[in-house]
Amino acid sequence: MNCNDYSIIEQIAAKYNATIKHNEEMKQHTTFRIGGPCDVMIDINCEALLCELISECRKTGIRYFVIGKGSNLLVSDKGLRGVVLHLGSDFSSIRVDDDIIECDAGASLSGVCQAALENSLQGLEFAYGIPGSVGGAVYMNAGAYGGEMKDVVLSCRYIDGDEIKEMPVCRMGLGYRESIFADKNYCITSVRIKLKKGDKAEIKNQMDTLMQKRKDKQxxxxxxxxxxxxxxxxxxxxxxxxxxxxxxxxxxxxxxxxxxxxxxxxxxxxxxxxxxxxxxxxxxxxxxxxxxxxxxxxxxxx
Ligand SMILES: Cc1cc2nc3c(=O)[nH]c(=O)nc-3n(C[C@H](O)[C@H](O)[C@H](O)COP(=O)(O)OP(=O)(O)OC[C@H]3O[C@@H](n4cnc5c(N)ncnc54)[C@H](O)[C@@H]3O)c2cc1C
Missing domain, CATH: 3.90.78.10 (UDP-N-acetylenolpyruvoylglucosamine reductase, C-terminal domain)
Structure with a gap:
């Protein structure tokens, strides 16, 4: 497909002042450092933009790919024909309210762990060191050292077709590296995580211990x-x-x-x-x- 065919997508992205890239090498967006160029990449900066783009892609049959930090991806050497919707630093706010953390899907898991630590909230220590976004972590039900996202997620907002909906954790079908989001092609836009008040020094100690284990073994x-x-x-x-x-x-x-x-x-x-x-x-x-x-x-x- 020629770049001109993406003009409607680019117009929508421009309306929201989102960054548009052409022929971006996917190896720059995967932790494997592998992957050829994609036709168009849009750096998502808000839920409304994401919703409008997905809706337009579905209506017009344009292929689209949602990526977070690209830490669980192996992208083809030929790259990707279609639009990459990149949920990264432009879509990564983290808000803490008592024992609940609400974050945009593009927030890094390590940033959320850091916010938990700063607010003496325990429960996310297992995730410290998993190098993905929160959206990717829920999609994969990422886990380590006896914990998984399923244990701490309360609910999420997601895009189903051209509608934004909310889903409680019990409906997410979170199992070992699986979720309903993979089966239904839903895009997660934000996640609410519920933690418990804990002791800051203990939380830090546990995070440091698990990070050291990663460094020693991986x-x-x-x-x-x-x-x-x-x-x-x-x-x-x-x-x-x-x-x-x-x-x-x-x-x-x-x-x-x-x-x-x-x-x-x-x-x-x-x-x-x-x-x-x-x-x-x-x-x-x-x-x-x-x-x-x-x-x-x-x-x-x-
Ligand atoms: C060194 C290293 C260590 C790791 N350790 C662990 C570990 O201990 N435990 C573990 O579980 N994993 C681990 N991983 C794998 C990886 O970090 C996780 O799977 C992570 O959750 C992927 O998040 P991401 O944002 O990078 O997703 P991506 O790799 O960008 O995408 C993965 C999948 O999620 C989909 N996706 C991403 N964001 C969204 C969204 N908002 N809505 C809908 N779909 C979405 C994508 O379309 C894709 O299908 C490790 C990876 C590395 C490189």
Missing amino acids: PLEYPSAGSTFKRPEGDYAGRLIEVCGLKGTACGGAEVSTKHAGFVINKNNATCSDVLGVIEKVKQTVKKETGVELHCEVLLME
Whole structure:
């Protein structure tokens, strides 16, 4: 599709003074540092703009992609044909009211954790160090160290077609790295999180401890999208990959981390095809050697 075909989208974005980018390299917006150019990217700056753009895209059949911090994405080397709706720093306000934090979907999870700490609110310590946006975290039901978003989310606002609605957590279908938002193609615009009053020093101590664990165990010195595979029932993908002798398995610039077998890393200018090559090799070998079928946690966007 030629850029001119996006003129209606660009007019809407201009009306809201939103930043419009053409042929933006998606590798600049993914923690994997992988992904070719997208046709158009709009930096979302308010809920009304997001709603109008999604409604227009649906009406006209223009493909659109919602992204947050791109920390769970593997984007095609060919890039994305369509409009990328980027929920980032232009859409990231965080408001604290007693024990409730309400934030725009583009707010960083670490920023929300920081706000919780500053207000002596406990419950989000598990999320400190997960490098995504709040919208992405709810969509994925992100979790770590025994906690998950499901435990702390109260409700969210979201776009269904051209309407903005509100949903309580019990209707979100939050399970292990799954939610209703994926199935229904709903876009989350803001999230309400309920925490408990706690002791600031204890909260900080827990956050620091968990961050140190990440630094010790995870290959944070290389670009990645975190755990490549979902945890198979009763086991860990990393353990299975390690016992199959797959640490260090490489394809082009992508490699199974030698520090943590659950991570495929971008070791040296890897392409999306390189990563897919490593994923395929790992899946096949683990299936052959252990009988376990691994499923990707990382989402392919193409
Ligand atoms: C080093 C590292 C460590 C990680 N550790 C963890 C961990 O401990 N636990 C964990 O669960 N994950 C972890 N992750 C993965 C990732 O950080 C999470 O999945 C995160 O929640 C993704 O958020 P995001 O904003 O980056 O989403 P993106 O990667 O931008 O998008 C992910 C999906 O969410 C959708 N999406 C994003 N925002 C919205 C929205 N507002 N409305 C609707 N859909 C939306 C996108 O369309 C896409 O399908 C890690 C990643 C890295 C790189």
